[in-house]
Amino acid sequence: MKEKFNSIKKYNFWNKTSPNLGYLRTEYTDKIIKYTENRLIKVLVGQRRSGKSYILRQLINKLIGEGVNRENILYINKEYTEFDFITNYSDLDSFVKYYQKTLAVSGKIYLFIDEIQDIADWERFVNSYSQNFVEEYEVFITGSNSNMLSGELSTLLSGRYVEFEIFPFSYNEYLKFLEKENNKQNFIEYMESGGLPELFNLQNDEIKRNYVSAVKDSVFFRDIIQRYSIKEPKLLEDVFIYLVNNAANLISISNIVNYFKNLGRKTTYDTISAYISYMENSFLIHKSERYNIKGKDTISGNAKYYINDLAFKNYLYKGYAYGIGYKIENIVYLNLRRAGYKVYTGVFGNREIDFVALKDDKHLYLQVSYLMLDKSTFEREYSALELIPDNFEKIVLSLDDVQFPQRNGIKHSQIWKFDFNK
Numbered sequence: 001m002k003e004k005f006n007s008i009k010k011y012n013f014w015n016k017t018s019p020n021l022g023y024l025r026t027e028y029t030d031k032i033i034k035y036t037e038n039r040l041i042k043v044l045v046g047q048r049r050s051g052k053s054y055i056l057r058q059l060i061n062k063l064i065g066e067g068v069n070r071e072n073i074l075y076i077n078k079e080y081t082e083f084d085f086i087t088n089y090s091d092l093d094s095f096v097k098y099y100q101k102t103l104a105v106s107g108k109i110y111l112f113i114d115e116i117q118d119i120a121d122w123e124r125f126v127n128s129y130s131q132n133f134v135e136e137y138e139v140f141i142t143g144s145n146s147n148m149l150s151g152e153l154s155t156l157l158s159g160r161y162v163e164f165e166i167f168p169f170s171y172n173e174y175l176k177f178l179e180k181e182n183n184k185q186n187f188i189e190y191m192e193s194g195g196l197p198e199l200f201n202l203q204n205d206e207i208k209r210n211y212v213s214a215v216k217d218s219v220f221f222r223d224i225i226q227r228y229s230i231k232e233p234k235l236l237e238d239v240f241i242y243l244v245n246n247a248a249n250l251i252s253i254s255n256i257v258n259y260f261k262n263l264g265r266k267t268t269y270d271t272i273s274a275y276i277s278y279m280e281n282s283f284l285i286h287k288s289e290r291y292n293i294k295g296k297d298t299i300s301g302n303a304k305y306y307i308n309d310l311a312f313k314n315y316l317y318k319g320y321a322y323g324i325g326y327k328i329e330n331i332v333y334l335n336l337r338r339a340g341y342k343v344y345t346g347v348f349g350n351r352e353i354d355f356v357a358l359k360d361d362k363h364l365y366l367q368v369s370y371l372m373l374d375k376s377t378f379e380r381e382y383s384a385l386e387l388i389p390d391n392f393e394k395i396v397l398s399l400d401d402v403q404f405p406q407r408n409g410i411k412h413s414q415i416w417k418f419d420f421n422k
Contacts, residue, residue, distance in 0.1 A: 046166035047283035077114035088120040168195030187416035194311025223282035291344030325370035363392035
């Protein structure tokens with residue numbers, strides 16, 4: 001154990017030389033730090049390479065800055081080979097006890113465990129340590145699967161955890177990281193790239209394309225193929241390609257099954273449905289269900305899917321037809337989710353509203369358009385919102401060079417200027 005312990009020291013903050021913190025994502029760390037100094041388990045979830053590890057290290061640095069003893073913080077990252085000896089909850093328990101004894105740690109201990117789903121029966125460890133009233137621990141964990149807190153564990157830890165979904169860089173983070181001004185051209189550049197944090201440290205498109213491909217392969221292999229014993233990995237990727245290139249379009253599982261059957265490839269409804277759910281669980285895609293604005297409930301059947309980052313489209317499947325308007329819509333969806341909204345595709349009579357966003361007692365209706373160059377486009381976007389009889393905020397977003405005046409209480413905003421957090 002001594003040799004293993006020595007090998008992981010470099011990943012911790014026990015000396016004055018802190019590991020690489022990366023770009024400070026204060027929108028996340030400021031929110032998470034408000035939930036510290038209690039027994040709630042802090043759970044960070046999101047797609048691999050979206051920045052969860054950096055945020056954990058930034059939280060550690062923030063705690064040290066607030067006076068927490070460096071040696072009272074233990075960081076474990078299951079993506080690093082040095083931690084391969086921790087395979088199950090018993091290994092983890094033994095290692096934590098060895099750390100406490102070796103460093104003679106006293107007082108409250110902060111445990112940070114990255115990609116915890118790779119530790120068998122980790123739930124037993126987390127439940128035990130977070131609720132230990134003899135010794136005091138505060139637990140922070142990350143995972144790349146949305147089902148890690150479902151089923152039995154969710155019942156076991158009900159009311160004992162708070163979850164934070166981590167997304168790739170937003171447009172605002174992109175501007176700050178590259179020290180750019182907020183304008184239409186820079187928004188378009190962000191839209192034509194993507195938000196995976198590591199992209200902005202790479203020099204050219206070829207390297208970026210290889211990186212995005214490696215991220216996709218890693219998610220597929222580690223979070224889907226291995227986890228669910230996928231027998232048709234090629235079909236899995238082809239379903240992903242289909243969803244990437246039909247993002248923001250209403251589709252059904254049956255549509256996809258028929259698409260592959262027309263190509264001479266046999267598959268079933270259950271297989272396609274399962275593959276899509278696995279991609280949702282690993283945060284590669286997000287589902288937007290239809291929402292009946294009159295009845296205030298969801299509608300089964302067709303739905304829209306959005307990709308977690310446009311880098312997958314821009315660097316891997318660029319040759320496929322995909323309009324700018326759909327890219328803008330994808331960005332709007334992600335920004336609404338970052339801002340904490342539950343997001344749906346609105347239905348009012350026979351009209352579609354791009355987004356119905358719900359948060360607490362707030363409702364927000366959004367129409368998204370590339371450009372409103374002609375009267376018919378203008379009428380289409382505004383008239384759909386004018387049908388809705390309630391007084392919640394209604395907004396049209398577009399890439400137009402001018403901002404249009406209000407019409408019947410409906411506002412217009414240029415997309416790069418809109419504040420989703422207000």
